[in-house]
Amino acid sequence: MAKEISIEEWKSQIRRGTLEFCILLLISHRPCYGYDLISRLEKWPILTAKESTIYPLLRRLLKEEYLSSFWQETSQGLPPRKYYTITERGRDCLAAMTGEWNHLLAAIAQISGGSDQKENREEEHESVTEQLS
């Protein structure tokens, strides 16, 4: 069987690699509870993750002290919510992740030709085909 990259597998690898980053980013803006995080991530199909992914991940980030949590009663007669907030350690980690993320974006932009060369891309393509023929 030929080994080919399935696009679905690739997408799930990206999601796995970026989910912690996205969760820390969302929580860094304001305290969030699980359902809140899951439904906000659902706005982007590539980031959509199941409960069985998000909740154990939150628990690990809590144990590793990137997050802290508190329970709060709700006024609408719903069960209490568990809110997560980011810790100092979490912010440090987030800053490092943001730096690396920007490096990655810059690297990909350079590899793919950079945004400033977008309009030249067709010309380039033409000259390459000319050279080839």
Added chain:
Amino acid sequence: MNQLLNNYLDRIDRYLRPLPAAERADIINEIKSQMGELEASARLSPQEILSRLGSPKELAGAYLGESLLKGGSFSARRFLCAILFHALAGIGGMFILPFTAVLAGAFILAGVIAPSGGLIKAGGFPLGFDVPWVSFQVGSLSPHPLLAAPLCILLGFLLILAGKGCWKLTLKYVRIVSRAKRTLLP
């Protein structure tokens, strides 16, 4: 709360037995909260909520797998976690995981007993008593009791090393399985 949802939570609770009671209660309350939100905000029926959350095995397994990977040392609780995670993860590991996990425990136990026995034997000799229930043999030879101490300590060290190796193998296996499980997620 709906009977269906309560049964689901009970099953999760049973699968999470190896975790400390407080942590288990926290997990259950959080899932309960998620169910409440799904019912009130997403307007899902109990059946829809359950199909969204996945089987109790799958959800409990995700918690056990994550808690198993967060540390690295061997303990009775982590051992239980490993067995349960494995039982939830599927048939393939039913053979590999108990095998490596039990071997890890047995090797470490033997690694502690062997040097203790050697020390008792060697310690008894100069004091003039022999401990008949601690016997030391290499093949058909019975070396001098004084030799027992260093040899047994060496043996114990090797046994503990083997136990640690088996434990690492166990963790590695769990890591592969949980990675495989994660690839299955949408």
